[in-house]
Amino acid sequence: MEERYNAQKIEKKWQEFWDREKLFAVTEEAGRPKFYCLEMFPYPSGRIHMGHVRNYVIGDVITRYKKMRGFNVLHPMGWDSFGMPAENAAIKHGVHPSKWTHENIAYMKDQLKKMGLVYDWQREVTTCSPEYYKWNQWFFLKMLERGLAYKKASSVNWCPSCETVLANEQVVNDGCWRCDTAVVQKDLEQWFFKITAYAEELLKDADTLSGWPEKVVTMQRNWIGRSEGVEVDFRITGSERKLRIFTTRQDTLYGATFMSVAGKHPVIQELVKDEEILRQIKALSDDPEEKQGVFTGCYAENPLTGDSIPVYAANFVLMEYGTGAIMAVPAHDQRDFEFAKKYNIPLKVVIVERSGDVSVDPSNPGTLESSDPKEAFEDYGTLVKSGPYSGLSSEEKKKKIADFLEREGLGKKVVNYKLRDWGISRQRYWGTPIPIIYCPSCGIIPVPEDQLPVILPEDVHISGKGGSPLAETKGFVNIKCPRCGADARRETDTMDTFVDSSWYFIAYCLGGNEKVDFNSELSTLNSQLSYWMPVDQYIGGIEHAVLHLLYSRFFTKVLRDLGLVRVNEPFKSLLTQGMVIKDGAKMSKSKGNVVDPDFLVGKYGTDTVRIFSMFAAPPERDLEWSDQGVDGALRFLNRIWTFIYKNHDVLSIKAGNQLKDVSHFSASASQLLRKTHQTIKKVTNSIERDYHFNTAIAALMELVNETLAFSPSDEDERDLLRYTVRQVILLLSPFAPHFSEELWREIGESGVLFNENWPAWDDDIAKDEEIELVVQLNGKVRARITIAAGLDDDTIRERAFSDEKIQELIKGKSPRKVIVVQGRLVNIVI
Known part of the structure; x- marks a missing residue:
C-alpha cells in the first residue's frame, strides 16, 4: 500500500475496470426487484459544469446504494442533442451542427466517466440520431391518426432573436426562456399536439404524485388551470352576431359595463367597417403590460339586464385564450378597473363586503347609497343592484345565475382550462423533421411509415435569418406525392426539441438508439417496459416543472393509450436539486465565478469533489461553493487513508461480518461498536428517507473520528477495529467509490465492492446505555x-x-x- 493517497492513479485504475467489466449493464430479471434511477440528460454544449456534476453524482450515489441493497438497477445516460446552440455554433464557427454535437458528446462522455459515474452505456440515446428521431416522427403520425396532432393558423409566441416560435411554457416573464429576448406575437401556420385532450387527466393524476415536491405539483396544477364557470352569449346590438364569453364570476354579470375582444376577433372583421378604427386596432401595442384599447363602434346587450354596453378591442385579449372576448366588470376586476379609468368608462358596483362598508337600503337592496371605489373589489360578498339576486351571497348567486342562464338558453355551465395545446413547429434546422408532405392535389399527406425516418439533409446553409434553412434546401423540399405521384413539397419546420425529451426514458428501457422499435411484437415491448417503468427516481431542475415534466406526463398517457406502456405516470419520485452558487450568485461565465470540474478533478481527485458536493448541502438546497470545503473533504479522505496505511498489518487480515465475543469489551470498545451500528442506521436512514447525503457523511465523519482514536487492547478488539473499518468503507463507497474500492482490496477483501451487501445494524447494539x-x-x-x-x-x-x-x-x-x-x-x- 502506498503511503500517500494518489487520487488520480487510483481513479483511473477503477474507472477502466468498471468500464471494461460493464458492471452496471443490466437486463430484466424476473423475481428480482428493480430500481430505475435517472438524471435528466444533458444538452451536449461542450463541457459539463458543477451543476451537472452535482446532479449526476446524486444519481450515482443512489444507484450504487440501491445496487448494494440487492436491486437490479437501471442507470442510463444519453444526450438531448437537437437544439439551437448547434446552429449558432455553425453560424459562428462554420462547423456543421452534427460535427459540433458529436465532438461535444465525446468530450462530455469522457468527463462523466472521469467523475466515476457508472451508467449502462449500452443503452445510450442520442436524440439527433435518425434511429431515435424516427420514432418522434412515428409518434407524430400516430397522434395525427387520433386527432392529437393538427395544423392551424395561430397567433404564436415569436422570439425575434432566435427567429422561432415558442410554446407558451417557453415564455418566461414575457421573454424567451433561452435568451430572454422580449417575445412578440406573430401569425403563422403551426402544428400542434392536443395536450388539452388530457387536461383533466393530467390534473387529476397530479394527486397521485406523492413522491414529487409539492411545489412542482402545484405549479403544474396552476398551469393546467381548471376553472368551472359559464359561457354566456352577448348579442351585438343591431345584429344577429353574438359574443361568447367565459366567466367564473357570473355573480358579477349585473356589473358588466363594457366588453373587451381580441383585435383579431371575427366580430371586428365582420362588423367594423371604419378604416380609421381598423387602423387603430392594428396599431395596438403587443405589450400586454400597457393596457390599450379602441372602441369598435359596436355595442353588446347584457342578457340579464338588457343594457347595451360598448365593445372595445383590447391588446390584453388574445384569440388563443378562451373565446377571445371578455365581459368587463371594472368595479370587481382590477385590470378592467384600470382600463375603465383610462378610457372613462363607468363602473357599476354590484358586490359589497359582507361587513357592510358600503351601505345598502334594506327596503330596496337594488339601490346603492355610496359607490365611488378607489380600486376594484374582487372578493366574494353580498350582492347589490343585481335584480332578484340582490341581498344574496356571491356563492349563492353564482349557482342560481348559472342555473338560470342554462335554463333560459342564454348560456351553459362549462369547465375551462388555462392549458393550451402544445405548438411544436420550429423554424430551425437542427431538429426532427415533421413527416408531412403538401400536395396541390391531395392536400396534407403524412409520410408513409415505411419511409421513416425523414432524414435531415447535410447540405444546408445555416444563416440564422429568414426562417428554417430547410426551406432553402431544394433537394429536401421537392418530392413526389406518395399518393398521386405529383410534384409536392415537404414540411420544412422541425419539431420542438421538448418532443425528444418527452419519451427518452422509455427508449432506455428498450435498449437505446438502435434497439428502439415500436413496431415489434407488443409482448416484447411490454416485457421490457412493464419491468422497468415507471422511473423510480428522477432527478433534475425545477425549471422544467411546466415544460419537460408536463410534456413527459402527456406523452406517457398517449403511449399508454396506444398500448405501448402500462403506466399512467412516468416518474414515481422526483428530486429537484438546488443550484451550485459561488460568491452569492449562480455560477456563470458572465459573472466570472465558474469552477471548472476538470481542474478540480486534476487537483483533488473525483472522490474529493463528490464528497464535498454531497456534504455541503442537502440535494434540494442550493450549494454554496467553498474552496475550504473541498480542502476539508480531501483531509477527511487522507485521514482514513493514512490510518489504514499505518495499521495495514492489523487491518489487512480479512475480517468477517460478525464479531465473535464482545462480552469482555472495554468501555471504549463497547462505545465504538455501539457507534458503528448507530452510524450504519443513521447513514441508511439518511439515504432512504430523503437523500440527505450531508447528514450521512457527517455521521461517517463522527465514526471515523472515534475509530482513529480507538486503541485495541487484545485480538478481539483488533477484530472490532477490522470490522469497523470494513463498515466505514462499505458506507463510504457510494460517495467515494474509487477510494473505497482501493481500500477494500487493501484490507484483504476481494471481488467488486458494489456486489457486496449493504451493512445492517442491530438495534439492541445501537441503543445508547x-x-x-x-x-x-x-x-x-x-x-x-x-x-x-x-x-x-x-x-x-x-x-x-x-x-x-x-x-x-x-x-x-x-x-x-x-x-x-x-x-x-x-x-x-x-
Missing part, C-alpha cells in the same frame, strides 16, 4: 441530566424533579403540566 436529557422550565433550558436509556416516562419525570437545580427553581411552586419527549427533553410548566 445512557442518554442526556434537557430539562426545561416553561420552555427554557435550566438543567441537563444523564439517565439510563429506555426508562419510562414516570421514571424520567422523577429523575428530572430530583435534580438539585430544578428543585431549587421550583421550590414552593406546583407544576401544572410535565411534558416528556423520549430521548430529548422534559419540560416542566409552572
Whole structure:
C-alpha cells in the first residue's frame, strides 16, 4: 500500500475496470426487484459544469446504494442533442451542427466517466440520431391518426432573436426562456399536439404524485388551470352576431359595463367597417403590460339586464385564450378597473363586503347609497343592484345565475382550462423533421411509415435569418406525392426539441438508439417496459416543472393509450436539486465565478469533489461553493487513508461480518461498536428517507473520528477495529467509490465492492446505555441530566424533579403540566 493517497492513479485504475467489466449493464430479471434511477440528460454544449456534476453524482450515489441493497438497477445516460446552440455554433464557427454535437458528446462522455459515474452505456440515446428521431416522427403520425396532432393558423409566441416560435411554457416573464429576448406575437401556420385532450387527466393524476415536491405539483396544477364557470352569449346590438364569453364570476354579470375582444376577433372583421378604427386596432401595442384599447363602434346587450354596453378591442385579449372576448366588470376586476379609468368608462358596483362598508337600503337592496371605489373589489360578498339576486351571497348567486342562464338558453355551465395545446413547429434546422408532405392535389399527406425516418439533409446553409434553412434546401423540399405521384413539397419546420425529451426514458428501457422499435411484437415491448417503468427516481431542475415534466406526463398517457406502456405516470419520485452558487450568485461565465470540474478533478481527485458536493448541502438546497470545503473533504479522505496505511498489518487480515465475543469489551470498545451500528442506521436512514447525503457523511465523519482514536487492547478488539473499518468503507463507497474500492482490496477483501451487501445494524447494539436529557422550565433550558436509556416516562419525570437545580427553581411552586419527549427533553410548566 502506498503511503500517500494518489487520487488520480487510483481513479483511473477503477474507472477502466468498471468500464471494461460493464458492471452496471443490466437486463430484466424476473423475481428480482428493480430500481430505475435517472438524471435528466444533458444538452451536449461542450463541457459539463458543477451543476451537472452535482446532479449526476446524486444519481450515482443512489444507484450504487440501491445496487448494494440487492436491486437490479437501471442507470442510463444519453444526450438531448437537437437544439439551437448547434446552429449558432455553425453560424459562428462554420462547423456543421452534427460535427459540433458529436465532438461535444465525446468530450462530455469522457468527463462523466472521469467523475466515476457508472451508467449502462449500452443503452445510450442520442436524440439527433435518425434511429431515435424516427420514432418522434412515428409518434407524430400516430397522434395525427387520433386527432392529437393538427395544423392551424395561430397567433404564436415569436422570439425575434432566435427567429422561432415558442410554446407558451417557453415564455418566461414575457421573454424567451433561452435568451430572454422580449417575445412578440406573430401569425403563422403551426402544428400542434392536443395536450388539452388530457387536461383533466393530467390534473387529476397530479394527486397521485406523492413522491414529487409539492411545489412542482402545484405549479403544474396552476398551469393546467381548471376553472368551472359559464359561457354566456352577448348579442351585438343591431345584429344577429353574438359574443361568447367565459366567466367564473357570473355573480358579477349585473356589473358588466363594457366588453373587451381580441383585435383579431371575427366580430371586428365582420362588423367594423371604419378604416380609421381598423387602423387603430392594428396599431395596438403587443405589450400586454400597457393596457390599450379602441372602441369598435359596436355595442353588446347584457342578457340579464338588457343594457347595451360598448365593445372595445383590447391588446390584453388574445384569440388563443378562451373565446377571445371578455365581459368587463371594472368595479370587481382590477385590470378592467384600470382600463375603465383610462378610457372613462363607468363602473357599476354590484358586490359589497359582507361587513357592510358600503351601505345598502334594506327596503330596496337594488339601490346603492355610496359607490365611488378607489380600486376594484374582487372578493366574494353580498350582492347589490343585481335584480332578484340582490341581498344574496356571491356563492349563492353564482349557482342560481348559472342555473338560470342554462335554463333560459342564454348560456351553459362549462369547465375551462388555462392549458393550451402544445405548438411544436420550429423554424430551425437542427431538429426532427415533421413527416408531412403538401400536395396541390391531395392536400396534407403524412409520410408513409415505411419511409421513416425523414432524414435531415447535410447540405444546408445555416444563416440564422429568414426562417428554417430547410426551406432553402431544394433537394429536401421537392418530392413526389406518395399518393398521386405529383410534384409536392415537404414540411420544412422541425419539431420542438421538448418532443425528444418527452419519451427518452422509455427508449432506455428498450435498449437505446438502435434497439428502439415500436413496431415489434407488443409482448416484447411490454416485457421490457412493464419491468422497468415507471422511473423510480428522477432527478433534475425545477425549471422544467411546466415544460419537460408536463410534456413527459402527456406523452406517457398517449403511449399508454396506444398500448405501448402500462403506466399512467412516468416518474414515481422526483428530486429537484438546488443550484451550485459561488460568491452569492449562480455560477456563470458572465459573472466570472465558474469552477471548472476538470481542474478540480486534476487537483483533488473525483472522490474529493463528490464528497464535498454531497456534504455541503442537502440535494434540494442550493450549494454554496467553498474552496475550504473541498480542502476539508480531501483531509477527511487522507485521514482514513493514512490510518489504514499505518495499521495495514492489523487491518489487512480479512475480517468477517460478525464479531465473535464482545462480552469482555472495554468501555471504549463497547462505545465504538455501539457507534458503528448507530452510524450504519443513521447513514441508511439518511439515504432512504430523503437523500440527505450531508447528514450521512457527517455521521461517517463522527465514526471515523472515534475509530482513529480507538486503541485495541487484545485480538478481539483488533477484530472490532477490522470490522469497523470494513463498515466505514462499505458506507463510504457510494460517495467515494474509487477510494473505497482501493481500500477494500487493501484490507484483504476481494471481488467488486458494489456486489457486496449493504451493512445492517442491530438495534439492541445501537441503543445508547445512557442518554442526556434537557430539562426545561416553561420552555427554557435550566438543567441537563444523564439517565439510563429506555426508562419510562414516570421514571424520567422523577429523575428530572430530583435534580438539585430544578428543585431549587421550583421550590414552593406546583407544576401544572410535565411534558416528556423520549430521548430529548422534559419540560416542566409552572
